[in-house]
Amino acid sequence: MPRQIRMSEFPEARPPREVWTFTEDPVSEVQDDEVSVRVDWVSVDPGMHGWISTKPSYMPPVQPGEVMRAFGVGEVVESRSSRFTPGDWVTGFLGLQTHGIYRDRHIRKIYPELASPELFLSGLGMTGYTAYFGMMDIGRPVQGETVVVSAASGAVGSVAVQLAKQTGARIIGIAGGQEKCAYLKDVLQLDGVVDYKAGRLDEQLLALTPDGVDLYFDNVGGDILDLLLTRMNYKGRIVVCGGISQYGEMTPSKGPQNLMRVVTHSLKMQGFTMKDYMSRVPEALEVLISGWKDGSLIFRQHILDGLDHFPDAYEMLFAGRNNGKLLIKV
Amino acid sequence: MPRQIRMSEFPEARPPREVWTFTEDPVSEVQDDEVSVRVDWVSVDPGMHGWISTKPSYMPPVQPGEVMRAFGVGEVVESRSSRFTPGDWVTGFLGLQTHGIYRDRHIRKIYPELASPELFLSGLGMTGYTAYFGMMDIGRPVQGETVVVSAASGAVGSVAVQLAKQTGARIIGIAGGQEKCAYLKDVLQLDGVVDYKAGRLDEQLLALTPDGVDLYFDNVGGDILDLLLTRMNYKGRIVVCGGISQYGEMTPSKGPQNLMRVVTHSLKMQGFTMKDYMSRVPEALEVLISGWKDGSLIFRQHILDGLDHFPDAYEMLFAGRNNGKLLIKV
Numbered sequence: 001m002p003r004q005i006r007m008s009e010f011p012e013a014r015p016p017r018e019v020w021t022f023t024e025d026p027v028s029e030v031q032d033d034e035v036s037v038r039v040d041w042v043s044v045d046p047g048m049h050g051w052i053s054t055k056p057s058y059m060p061p062v063q064p065g066e067v068m069r070a071f072g073v074g075e076v077v078e079s080r081s082s083r084f085t086p087g088d089w090v091t092g093f094l095g096l097q098t099h100g101i102y103r104d105r106h107i108r109k110i111y112p113e114l115a116s117p118e119l120f121l122s123g124l125g126m127t128g129y130t131a132y133f134g135m136m137d138i139g140r141p142v143q144g145e146t147v148v149v150s151a152a153s154g155a156v157g158s159v160a161v162q163l164a165k166q167t168g169a170r171i172i173g174i175a176g177g178q179e180k181c182a183y184l185k186d187v188l189q190l191d192g193v194v195d196y197k198a199g200r201l202d203e204q205l206l207a208l209t210p211d212g213v214d215l216y217f218d219n220v221g222g223d224i225l226d227l228l229l230t231r232m233n234y235k236g237r238i239v240v241c242g243g244i245s246q247y248g249e250m251t252p253s254k255g256p257q258n259l260m261r262v263v264t265h266s267l268k269m270q271g272f273t274m275k276d277y278m279s280r281v282p283e284a285l286e287v288l289i290s291g292w293k294d295g296s297l298i299f300r301q302h303i304l305d306g307l308d309h310f311p312d313a314y315e316m317l318f319a320g321r322n323n324g325k326l327l328i329k330v
Numbered sequence: 331m332p333r334q335i336r337m338s339e340f341p342e343a344r345p346p347r348e349v350w351t352f353t354e355d356p357v358s359e360v361q362d363d364e365v366s367v368r369v370d371w372v373s374v375d376p377g378m379h380g381w382i383s384t385k386p387s388y389m390p391p392v393q394p395g396e397v398m399r400a401f402g403v404g405e406v407v408e409s410r411s412s413r414f415t416p417g418d419w420v421t422g423f424l425g426l427q428t429h430g431i432y433r434d435r436h437i438r439k440i441y442p443e444l445a446s447p448e449l450f451l452s453g454l455g456m457t458g459y460t461a462y463f464g465m466m467d468i469g470r471p472v473q474g475e476t477v478v479v480s481a482a483s484g485a486v487g488s489v490a491v492q493l494a495k496q497t498g499a500r501i502i503g504i505a506g507g508q509e510k511c512a513y514l515k516d517v518l519q520l521d522g523v524v525d526y527k528a529g530r531l532d533e534q535l536l537a538l539t540p541d542g543v544d545l546y547f548d549n550v551g552g553d554i555l556d557l558l559l560t561r562m563n564y565k566g567r568i569v570v571c572g573g574i575s576q577y578g579e580m581t582p583s584k585g586p587q588n589l590m591r592v593v594t595h596s597l598k599m600q601g602f603t604m605k606d607y608m609s610r611v612p613e614a615l616e617v618l619i620s621g622w623k624d625g626s627l628i629f630r631q632h633i634l635d636g637l638d639h640f641p642d643a644y645e646m647l648f649a650g651r652n653n654g655k656l657l658i659k660v
Contacts, residue, residue: 050594058564058594221589234388235606240592255585259551262570262601264380264388269599271592276565 002027004067005096005310007052017311019052020068027099034101036078039094043071043121044313044326046242058273067095068310071126072330073110073117074100084109091120096310098330114289122325123159123299124288126274130241131159132284133277138270139215139239143168146209148228151219152190153180153300155325156241159288160217161190162297169215172208174201174224176320183323187298202227217241229258232265240271300324332357334397335426335640337382345382347641350398357429364431366408369424373401373451374643374656388603397425398640401456402660403440403447404430414439421450426640428660444619452655453489453629454618456604460571461489462614463607468600469545469569473498476539478558481549482520483510483630485655486571489618490547491520492627499545502538504531504554506650513653517628532557547571559588562595570601630654 001024008021030036051062051069062069072094076084081104084090092107094100110120122128134156141147141164149164151157152173161184165171172192173184181195192208194201205227212233218225219242232238261267277284291297302322304313307330316322331354338351360366381392381399392399402424406414411434414420422437424430440450452458464486471477471494479494481487482503491514495501502522503514511525522538524531535557542563548555548570555568562568591597607614621627632652634643637660646652 056594058596225589226585240589242593255556255587255589257585259555259570259585262599264386264601264603266388266602266606267600269592270597271594272596273594276596 001025002097002099003307004098005307006065007062007068009064010054010061011052020311020314022308028101030078030080030101033081033104035076035081035084035090035104035107036099036101037074037090037094037107038077038099039072039074039097039330041073041118041121042094042096042307042310042328042330043125043127044310044317044328045071045126046317048314049318058275067097067100069093070096071121073120074330089117091125096307098307115292118301118303118327118329119292119299121327122155122301123292123297124285127155127325128159128288128299129277129281129284130274131156132163132287133274133280134239134241134272135160135163135217136287137277137280138272139164139217139237141167141169141215145169145214146172146211146233147215147217148172148174148205148209148213148231149217149219150174150224150228151242151320152193153184153323154219154320157217157219158184158188158300158324159297160241161188162291163287164215164217165190166296172205172213174205179323183300196224205231212236215239226256226258229256229261229267232261232267235266236268238267238269240269302326304328306330331355332427332429333637334428335637336395337392337398339394340384340391341382345644349382350641352638358431360408360410360431363411363434365406365411365414365420365434365437366429366431367404367420367424367437368407368429369402369404369427369660371403371448371451372424372426372637372640372658372660373455373457374640374647374652374658375401375456376647378644379648388605397427397430399423400426401451403450404660419447421455426637428637445622448631448633448657448659449622449629451657452485452631453622453627454615457485457655458489458618458629459607459611459614460604461486462493462617463604463610464569464571464602465490465493465547466617467607467610468602469494469547469567471497471499471545475499475544476502476541476563477545477547478502478504478535478539478543478561479547479549480504480554480558481650482523483514483653484549484650487547487549488514488518488630488654489627490571491518492621493617494545494547495520496621496626502535502543504535509653513630526554535561542566545569556586556588559586559591559597562591562597565596566598568597568599570599632656634658636660 004023006021011019073091076088083104089110090107147169153175170191173190174194176197181193184190184193194204213231216228216238302324334353336351341349403421406418413434419440420437477494477499483505500521503520504524506527511523514520514523524534543561546558546568632654
């Protein structure tokens with residue numbers, strides 16, 4: 001029987017486990033312009049926090065009782081659409097379920113002959129596109145500049161630092177814990193790494209950025225953004241990609257106290273969502289695939305086996321305990 | 331005897347009156363490449379707050395015992411520079427004093443045959459340039475958009491709203507008190523005015539911006555910036571021109587809690603200082619002079635008579651009690 005994970009009610013804070021309801025409901029029949037898909041992989045994303053919040057955001061929230069929204073990849077098993085035939089591999093919001101029926105215009109093909117399907121949920125999927133457009137289209141690092149990336153070992157951050165490094169900029173990563181920092185230093189070969197769990201963040205950052213910071217790629221918000229505001233050079237740029245430190249609580253977030261620096265240092269802060277860039281996905285995909293093929297881009301994945309692990313995975317993500325893009329093999 | 335106002339020590343909070351010391355010191359002798367100037371007008375600016383703070387900023391602070399920094403206009407009375415002759419009118423950081431000696435490259439000519447000299451401290455000076463570049467080069471309002479300006483009746487705000495209105499955008503001004511709001515509504519003919527001293531700001535703003543806000547020109551920071559973050563449309567722009575609400579205290583400022591909106595709504599926040607634009611002053615001056623001549627731009631000035639009024643003027647500025655650009659006739 002197909003299995004699903006549904007959101008039973010809007011959580012008021014970091015969702016307790018009771019929010020997730022496991023169901024075994026039959027899948028409805030395929031209608032015209034629809035396909036039936038066996039879901040093989042789903043992705044656990046920081047954005048999920050916003051999808052189960054009633055706060056206005058870039059997309060409407062999941063409603064209580066609905067299958068939890070999630071990116072996924074899977075194989076078409078039945079089609080009543082001219083766009084897909086059984087055996088095609090597809091991606092999109094497939095949801096936390098083993099099988100689903102989707103409108104053909106809500107999903108798109110992926111090409112397992114180019115790369116293993118789950119990569120289209122990590123470095124070759126939204127994660128990779130977010131890193132690519134955020135760093136290369138908004139941030140635009142230049143040779144010789146100092147670039148700082150927070151959550152640098154995370155799914156988006158680890159791709160962003162690698163792309164930035166190829167421009168010849170000096171890259172400083174911020175991460176928490178020895179394992180993550182060793183990965184950034186030894187495997188991704190960043191120019192400097194700040195371990196926010198080891199000693200004073202401000203002193204470590206100061207020592208690694210004696211000439212200030214030209215570009216800050218912010219994956220966390222909160223205190224780290226506040227600190228970086230004091231380190232930015234005149235005319236510096238801040239790409240605001242997320243605020244995972246603020247996701248845990250649904251109470252009002254803490255705002256940066258040093259925002260006046262935006263005026264005195266002529267800073268530009270820019271946020272974005274992938275919605276702005278969907279038409280340019282092929283450009284990102286080309287860069288990411290070729291980097292992955294020639295080994296110049298590494299996409300680390302943290303894989304859990306079985307849909308049942310989703311509640312653990314969700315907690316792991318917001319506690320920062322995953323190493324690399326968090327995926328569930330359904 | 332020439333008179334000066336000096337800053338006696340760095341204040342720790344909003345400067346008490348004892349910070350200002352009145353002196354009567356002779357002016358030194360004019361050296362090569364210097365001119366002696368009789369200072370006729372000085373300008374009282376929000377930026378002064380930063381100039382007497384030890385916090386790193388876009389220019390070094392005034393040192394204890396030095397004549398307080400201020401923009402001024404005056405007439406050259408003696409010259410040992412090939413660039414100026416007695417009778418020329420000049421502007422620059424002339425300081426709070428009746429007479430001063432300046433290096434020729436630190437001042438520049440103004441043209442009293444075009445407009446009365448004090449206008450080069452208000453609409454035809456830094457104030458006007460700041461409004462022009464902030465609104466027209468960074469903000470770039472477009473016909474049909476909704477533009478909100480805080481401190482809209484202030485020196486920069488009142489020029490910014492008039493420039494924006496000429497683009498055909500819908501302009502909503504925020505100001506405090508009946509007199510200021512009446513000025514914005516009746517004289518500058520804005521499309522809507524929010525009086526933050528009369529009733530709930532959020533409700534007034536919501537009623538006047540049913541379709542959200544495309545561009546917010548922020549002169550105040552603090553709670554009003556935080557509120558506007560919740561009203562911005564997707565891909566909205568915020569021009570950060572100042573944070574006068576945060577100037578009063580030198581304790582850490584309050585940061586906006588809704589900064590995550592920058593991500594979810596794909597917002598761009600940009601700060602600037604006039605340093606970025608000095609090479610483009612002629613462009614601004616042309617627009618501002620022609621608007622002033624044909625009556626399409628009004629520059630309101632609040633004039634106090636005599637240097638002795640500076641401590642009052644400074645308090646008046648940060649209490650928002652001035653109506654228009656605050657100037658002192660020396």
